Amino acid sequence: MVPVSRPYAGPPLLTEGFRPFFLASAAWAAIALPIWVALLSGGIAGPPGLDPLAWHIHEMLFGFVMAGVAGFILTAIPNWTGRSPLRGVPLGALVALWLAGRLLALAALVSTPPAIVVGAVDAGLPLALAAYAARQVVAARNWRNLMMAVPLLVLTAADLLMVAEGAGAAVPTGLGWRLGLAAIVILISAIGGRIIPAFTRNWLVKRGAMALPPAKPGVVDRLALASLHVGLLAWAFLANGHGVGPVAAGGLLLTASALNLARLGRWRGWTTLAEPLLSVLHLGYLWLVAGAALLGASLLTGAVPTATAIHALTAGSIGTMMLAVMSRASLGHTGRTLTADRVTVWVYVLVNGAALSRIVASVMGDMPLSLLALSALAWVAAFLLFAGRYAPYWCRPRLAA
Incomplete structure (x- = not known):
């Protein structure tokens, strides 16, 4: 389907979802891995109780990969549904939500942010993407792609489970x-x-x-x-x-x-x-x-x-x-x-x-x-x-x- 295009005069970076999120994904991939190597080798001490491997896994899955998934989903949905792409302030808000999660991850290197704050912020992006994808697909009656919201909901649950385990909850x-x-x-x-x-x-x-x-x-x-x-x-x-x-x-x-x-x-x-x-x-x-x-x-x-x-x-x-x-x-x-x-x-x-x-x-x-x-x-x-x-x-x- 050919997406509907609405007039937009803002910065090109916020024109389509792939632009800011692919940039964010690539940047975090290049930042988060050296941090983990530094944690592993003792170059960064981290606060007591910080599990370097858990930090690494979380930031690769829910930082690096999640940004790439967001960019793909936000760019694919207009092609699937023919509806106008998310752009401007709403797109910027999703990017800010992702960035807030990464700032909390960096804060975890020197302190222990409250788990409830980390969970609410970090799981907010996949949950918001699932809601947006479902809304757009249902509005366009493009039922074939409705299932794409399911893995996003699973990612939301997975993120919350990982945060809960790190906080000491009784999670497998x-x-x-x-x-x-x-x-x-x-x-x-x-x-x-x-x-x-x-x-x-x-x-x-x-x-x-x-x-x-x-x-x-x-x-x-x-x-x-x-x-x-x-x-x-x-x-x-x-x-x-x-x-x-x-x-x-x-x-x-x-x-x-x-x-x-x-x-x-x-x-x-x-x-x-x-x-x-x-x-x-x-x-x-x-x-x-x-x-x-x-x-x-x-x-x-x-x-x-x-x-x-x-x-x-x-x-x-x-x-x-x-x-x-x-x-x-x-x-x-x-x-x-x-x-x-x-x-x-x-x-x-x-x-x-x-x-x-x-x-x-x-x-x-x-x-x-x-x-x-x-x-x-x-x-x-x-x-x-x-x-x-x-x-x-x-x-x-x-x-x-």
Whole structure:
């Protein structure tokens, strides 16, 4: 659908949701990770009781990733519904809400902000996004996309659970972050299944190719999503248990990995190597396949460290897919050619290098600081390079057609 456009004379940065939120996501990715490394190495002491790993997980999921999700959702909804995009003061208010959460996270490095304040502010963004998405979709009677509000509500609950656990409440250990990660991977699998084959198909048609990805999802897609989503939720709730629960979750995730690999193969990613802007989407989904397999194996055997699986899903799949989607959306929605320049290709190389080195560090155990530093350096370089290249696009008006 073609979104309705209302007159707007404010700053270009607040014209569309992707502009401020992609900038915020990239900036926080480059800031939060070095802070965690400093906490881990003792460079920053932090207040008594601060768990550096919990801080790191929270700020990656609900700071960095949440900003990227907000930018995508706010930009996609007008295309789904044909309604006017959120812009100006209302958009600025959502950005301010996200920023307030990050200021509280920084305050936690020197003090202990009240948990009720942290929860109310930090969970406010996904809750507001869910309400906005539901309202717009219902108003446009675009029922197909109403389910997109569900993962946002799950992220709201996950954030509150993680804050409550940090405050000492009787919450199952790690349930909040596992549920948050599951919700984000579910979003990637659902949205990836829409955009990756569609973009690939359009690109191949323009080049006269005859063999194309399927135009509509089939049985393999439905089975792949069902097994992955159920497996991830089972892991989130049962990972700390004993007996048949974790074993069943592990088996389901291994099955999901195989089905999603078959799903990915139907999208013909090997034919897109000439355009990194497109092939990187396939690579990001391949990371998801690998992460699901490693997570399943970690539940079934002690030979695969859980950290290896988690970082395949986070640094690998989420990091790669975030940059792939943010770069493509930024180019397309600012009127620029949909092709990756040299700087963008380096961004993709660096984020995948960061994921690989982080996974190697987790496999080696005891997390060698040299590998951890290399991973952090590559990660920070990727997002700083991305922000430096794309900030002029976000801060300037769309190019005339």
